[in-house]
Amino acid sequence: MPKVLISDSMSNIAQKIFEKNNIQFDVKTGMSEEEIIKIIPEYEGMVVRSATKVTKNIISAAKKLKVIGRAGAGVDNIDVPTAKKNNMIVMNTPGGNSNATAEHAFALIMSVLRRIPFANQTTHKAQWEKKNIKGTELSKKTLGIVGFGNVGVRLSNLVKGFNMEILVNSKSLESRKKDYPHVKNVSFDELISKSDIISFHCKAAADGKPMITKEHYKKIKPTACIINTARGNIVDEKDLNEALNENLIAGAAMDVFSKEPAKENILFNNPKVILTPHIAASTTEASTVVAEMAANQISDFLLKGTKINTV
Ligand code: MLT
Numbered sequence: 517m518p519k520v521l522i523s524d525s526m527s528n529i530a531q532k533i534f535e536k537n538n539i540q541f542d543v544k545t546g547m548s549e550e551e552i553i554k555i556i557p558e559y560e561g562m563v564v565r566s567a568t569k570v571t572k573n574i575i576s577a578a579k580k581l582k583v584i585g586r587a588g589a590g591v592d593n594i595d596v597p598t599a600k601k602n603n604m605i606v607m608n609t610p611g612g613n614s615n616a617t618a619e620h621a622f623a624l625i626m627s628v629l630r631r632i633p634f635a636n637q638t639t640h641k642a643q644w645e646k647k648n649i650k651g652t653e654l655s656k657k658t659l660g661i662v663g664f665g666n667v668g669v670r671l672s673n674l675v676k677g678f679n680m681e682i683l684v685n686s687k688s689l690e691s692r693k694k695d696y697p698h699v700k701n702v703s704f705d706e707l708i709s710k711s712d713i714i715s716f717h718c719k720a721a722a723d724g725k726p727m728i729t730k731e732h733y734k735k736i737k738p739t740a741c742i743i744n745t746a747r748g749n750i751v752d753e754k755d756l757n758e759a760l761n762e763n764l765i766a767g768a769a770m771d772v773f774s775k776e777p778a779k780e781n782i783l784f785n786n787p788k789v790i791l792t793p794h795i796a797a798s799t800t801e802a803s804t805v806v807a808e809m810a811a812n813q814i815s816d817f818l819l820k821g822t823k824i825n826t827v
Contacts, residue, residue, distance in 0.1 A: 518818040520561035523547060523568040526587050526807040530563060533811035537819060553577040561814045563587060565806075566794075570594040575602055583817050585810040588613060588797060589666075590747065591827050592720070605817060607825045609809035611666045613797035618670035620796035621715050621745045624769035627790050628741045629654070629713075634787070652712075652739075654678040660711030662704070662727070663718025663746065664689050664696075671715060672699050683707045709735045715743040716750050726752035733759035741767040745796040748773040753782050760788045771796045 519540040522530060534541040544555070549571055556562070556578040563585040564570060570584055575598045584594055586608040599606050627633055630651040638645045657680055661668045664686035672682050682699040689701045708714055708728070714736070721727065728742070729752045742765060744751050753774055759765050769790040773781055776794055783789045797806075809825075816822040 518560040519558060520563060520814060520818075521552075521556065521559045522563050523552065524563075524565035524587075525567075526563070526565055526810075527804045528807075529804055530587070530807040530811035533808065533815060537815040539815055539818060549573060556581065561585065561818055563810050563814060564593065566590070566593050568593065570599070572598045575599050575604065578602075578604075583607065583814055585609075585814040587806040587810040590719075592747065596827060605823060606827050607810070607813050607817070607823075608827055609806045609813070610825055612806035612809050613799075613802035614666035614670050616799040616802035617667045617717075617745055617796040618674055619799075620771060620792070621667070621671055621717070621743055622674050624743050624745070624771065624790060624792070625654075625659075625713055625715065625741075628743070628767045628769050633790055654680055656680070657712040658683060658710055660685070660707040660714045661699070662707065662714065662716045664699070664701075665717065667745070668715075668717035669696070671717065672696065683711055705735060708732055709737070712737065712740050713743065714740060716746040718746055718750065720747040720749050724749050726750060726755075728752065728755075730755040730758065733764040736765050738763060739766050741765065741769070743769050745771040748776065756789075757782045757786055760786055 517538060517540050520534055522541055522543045523545060525545050531541060552574050556574055557580060560580050561583045562581060565587050570593060572595050575595060581604055583605045584599055586594060589608055589610055591606060591608050594606055596606050631649050635645065635649050655678060659675055659680050660683045661672055662685045664684045675682065676698060683702050684699045685704045685707045686701055727750050742751065756768055760768060767788050770783060771792045772794050783791065813824045816824060
């Protein structure tokens with residue numbers, strides 16, 4: 517009977533699926549790399565969210581490991597090249613948390629445009645800031661979506677009805693353009709210069725280089741805002757901070773950071789930025805779906821050799 521290690525906390529639907537499939541499992545969360553190295557030789561499968569870093573050292577120690585399942589989309593916490601070299605399959609659960617992430621991006625857009633966090637904080641303190649808070653409407657504005665995968669597509673569908681123009685920067689859109697008549701694919705430079713809201717929904721560059729740096733802010737509208745729910749290193753935080761302080765752009769909202777958990781960050785306390793702790797995908801619904809997908813995919817692979825959503 518194969519054995520799976522669940523090393524991050526996730527919906528217990530994963531445990532139920534392994535039980536139903538007669539797959540043994542252990543739930544051991546919050547372990548250090550050394551602790552995982554000690555126990556990993558026992559397991560054929562491993563399922564993680566984002567907290568466990570599946571390093572080269574762990575992979576080298578995992579003599580029986582055949583499959584690593586990521587309950588989520590990004591696999592940047594897994595050393596995929598080393599896993600592949602060691603004949604391990606890495607799977608993720610694309611689409612499982614796309615709606616949650618797109619809805620959070622939309623919530624951040626509205627929070628920036630209507631200054632909801634500031635309005636909330638001040639009203640709680642009995643400071644009646646009515647005269648100092650003037651929002652901006654979505655209607656007749658341009659939303660720029662960088663990356664048009666599951667999350668970008670979902671965001672573009674969510675804003676239908678808000679009377680917006682939607683620009684997209686996507687390499688893969690040309691071949692499937694007919695399915696998305698409500699968006700226009702443009703270059704990155706055109707998108708950043710024409711958009712009122714720029715929302716990132718792409719992967720980070722393999723070399724870790726940010727997509728948006730100081731020189732880009734000169735092309736952006738000074739009234740525009742930037743939303744990042746993708747990966748922290750897509751936006752250079754120092755350059756963003758300077759651009760905000762120099763009024764090159766009006767606002768930003770970040771759910772992801774160059775270093776997580778973010779214990780210190782140059783954007784902390786900048787009143788023009790709204791920050792959330794990488795919670796875009798953290799909904800009851802999405803947590804269940806990604807755990808269910810990961811457990812089913814791992815079970816199918818260990819029991820039948822079926823490979824689904826391999827990266
Ligand atoms: C993902 O990659 O699925 C999201 O960023 C959420 C997560 O880290 O689990």
